Amino acid sequence: MRFQRIKGTRDILPEEIGKWQAAEALIHQIMTRFAFSEIRTPIFEETELFARGIGQLTDIVSKEMYTFVDRGEKSLTLRPELTAGVVRAFIENNLGKKLPVNKLYYISPVFRQENPQAGRLRQFHQFGAEIIGSPEPAADVEAIALSIAIYRAFNLERFLVKLNSVGDTVCREPYKQKLREFLRPRLRRLCQSCQQRFEKNPLRILDCKEESCRAETLEAPQFIDHLCDACARHFGRVRELLAAAGITYELDFRLVRGLDYYTRTAYEIISDQLGAQDALCGGGRYDLLVEELGGAPTPAVGFAAGMERLMMVLDQIAWQPAIHNPPVVFLAPLGPAAIAWAVQTAQQLRQQGLAVEMDLLNRGLKAQLREANRQQAKFTVIVGDNELRAQHAIVRDLQSSQQTEVAFNDLISYLQQSSTS
């Protein structure tokens, strides 16, 4: 019996971990530049949190969650996204009382039981940010600017920002009615799933991918023309501030966020360098969620982005992270006595902060030097019976092939000085 990884999961191996670490470091850096603080919430929560937060009717909740019952017979779920958990933590820890605005970010694994394909896994990673406590258009723009700044930091140029407004409780139902009125005479020409969407969720018909449905909805009333006064003012101001920030975008009346909690601003960043799953990042305002989850009414805006999808486009633009940490010193002992010396010396050198590797296979000198070369060590320290007797080591510079005899007593300071020069 050979075990294999669960469908839709991946191992991130040493050969690619440098890329992940570098990407995460850059994300941390940009998040910090925008004055966001990291938050880490549990990987699982009460099932009800997601059901209420994301929406019972969404596919995520109705068929994609990893839900199980623990020994106390409580229903738990591996988080399918992070906003609900962050908002739960915001409420539970009274963060709204500590600060007027909380700016939080995360880079974490999430879980959805979908069929895997390019850019879609069952365990994947999202990074994202939430601004909780500000109703201001400037907050919307800060979230959008942050997500763009991150992609720019990776030297990504080919992406498109799509923007829309999905209104609020005042104007959404009236708009849905207008949309239904427009669609009713065309209903039988729509695809089957759109016919089902008609009553429950007519907005979804707008982003149907069927060519025929798109043709039918081409002239449909657009939400941004039917916003209530408050939403229209908000959207107008968001657009002014985006212009002030020098952010270009495309209005897309078909853009409807998949999760129920969004209000007003909705946006998405897409790339033509991905497969069919072309969304790099999706976000928007969710002024109703905090209250929905039992907190005081609190406006919020944020986004979530797919880490693996970022990695996919980074591969395409050949983004090369600078992270590479070869050992500085490779200890090559020959024989049992020298191995004892090497174990002791490795301790001392590592305590001095040097990255030290030593052979663990009792190999011959030739094999050890090959290994040191493979690992791109700066120095190889060769010690055999001769050197033990003479109380000095042979320090070989792998690049120049120069060898120096260094007395054991001077070895640490010699390597420290040489490795920094």
Add this chain to the structure above:
RNA sequence: GUGAGUGUAGCUCAGUUGGUUAGAGCACCAGGUUGUGGCCCUGGUGGCCGUGGGUUCGAGUCCCAUCACUCACCCCA
């Protein structure tokens, strides 16, 4: 859940109308240097050809089933 494609060495892949002991490159190991890496030369280790069944004198090759992976639909980051 649905559809299509692909499963041969650690990796990338050849393998003729079915025909002997299944190959290459890279990687790994050893020798060429009795204690000296990279480059080069020589050699070597490593395969239940995804799994099970069937057809056949004979199956990596044909048929059926099954599993896995990939891509796509749906949905979403």
